[in-house]
Amino acid sequence: MPADPMCEVGQRIAAARRARRMTQDELARAAFVSLSMLRKIEQGSRLPSDDTLDAIAAALGTDPSRLLTGHTRVDHRVRDALPSISAAVAAYDIPDDGPTRPLAELRSDVAAATSWRLAAQYVQITRQLPALLGELARAFHASRGAERAELASLLVAAYRSADAVAYKYGASDLSARLIELMRWAVPEADSPLLEATVSYVRTETFFSARAHAPGLRALEQAVDTAPAPSDTATIAARGALHMRAAVIAGRAGNAEAADIHLDEARTLGDRVQEGIYQGTAFGPHSVRIHEVSVAVSLGSDHVHRAVDVAKEWKPAEPLPAERRSGFYIELARAQLWAGMADDSFESL
Known part of the structure; x- marks a missing residue:
């Protein structure tokens, strides 16, 4: 990161907020942080934690990496999350027991992951995909008929979003595995x-x-x-x-x-x-x-x-x-x- 990361991050957040024509109060409420904290962050007197940065980035509709001047912090977070994706992938045919939400909710979450992929918001993907992959696998193996075909399509899209992270961050083996699972699921989608x-x-x-x-x-x-x-x-x-x-x-x-x-x-x-x-x-x-x-x-x-x-x-x-x-x-x-x-x- 630069010599004065607090000022740099604060300036980027303020610039992104203004570009979206949001007031500090509007951004603070959308990110669920206090107005005083946001002011300190933008003024450069406080460096946001990872969770706070994620919340502000989400409220601005951008990836946390866009608010940082160096990528080391984000890179570590993404790479640290890759084992969780690997674990979800390894259990694709034997998912653990657990609840599954209605198909409409799963569809919405997969659409969000696709949007993050297209917007290169890789931190968002790594935060949400491991649990979503497990839930989709549970739903798929318990389904029949037309619902099974749609869940197969959703699995393909979710695997693709996870693959974007793996491929961009040099995890070639994980990327290849995700692509093979896409090839496994796609015949079910017909x-x-x-x-x-x-x-x-x-x-x-x-x-x-x-x-x-x-x-x-x-x-x-x-x-x-x-x-x-x-x-x-x-x-x-x-x-x-x-x-x-x-x-x-x-x-x-x-x-x-x-x-x-x-x-x-x-x-x-x-x-x-x-x-x-x-x-x-x-x-x-x-x-x-x-x-x-x-x-x-x-x-x-x-x-x-x-x-x-x-x-x-x-x-x-x-x-x-x-x-x-x-x-x-x-x-x-x-x-x-x-x-x-x-x-x-x-x-x-």
Whole structure:
């Protein structure tokens, strides 16, 4: 953290509060902290505890990491929570006894976890997911019929949110295990669109193993079996697969395949509005972000493509933080290769 972390954190909280047009009193009430404490925090005379920081971040609709100037504190919290996710995953087929809430409540909690994933709010995920995974497993194994299919879909979405944390924080084995559980649950959901989503996420395993050629084959098989692009949902599902295939083709050094898949993704992206489909952001803007990623994946000889895109376009605020951050990370790499060190640091 910086030399004066109390002032830095207080300034960030105050700036975020003002950006949301909240008074100190409104934020204090929303976060369930005293007004005097909030004033001291914003003035820099008091450093919030983890619980207080979490409450303030939740009231502001952001992740605690956005209110800190260094990530060490948040990183430790996320990594310390990973064993709890591992324990929940290990008992996927033998969940402990306990109550399960109505399906509507489970559905709401999974939707919240998906929102946190898209917003890169990983602390929130690690706080809520271990218990939710256990509860979903209990409900799933006790269910039948249509309810069982929906619970399978909810399990897939919850596993995906947990996987986002594991993958981003370098827990490759846990990430691979979560993806295998997604593949285990998805047949019960009986949803071709969800199967396409799982194939999209599975690519992380190939990225981690640097098995780019097999990953490309897996995605191309998924494209072949995905539903025909006849409506918005099916267009988005197939387009997301092409988008992902373009990136892994680039990492495999297959420029021809990368261009083919990127062209297909672009054509499909132009047919839908930018949005979230089956938990995946897709549309013209997402394709453009992946165009930068493909250029970087192909190596330093192609960085001009990434830099050229960035000269004309930047991802707007409505895009999920997970997408926007990916754009700037890839752009920074391209700028560094192009000898644009200052621009690279600015992107980061």
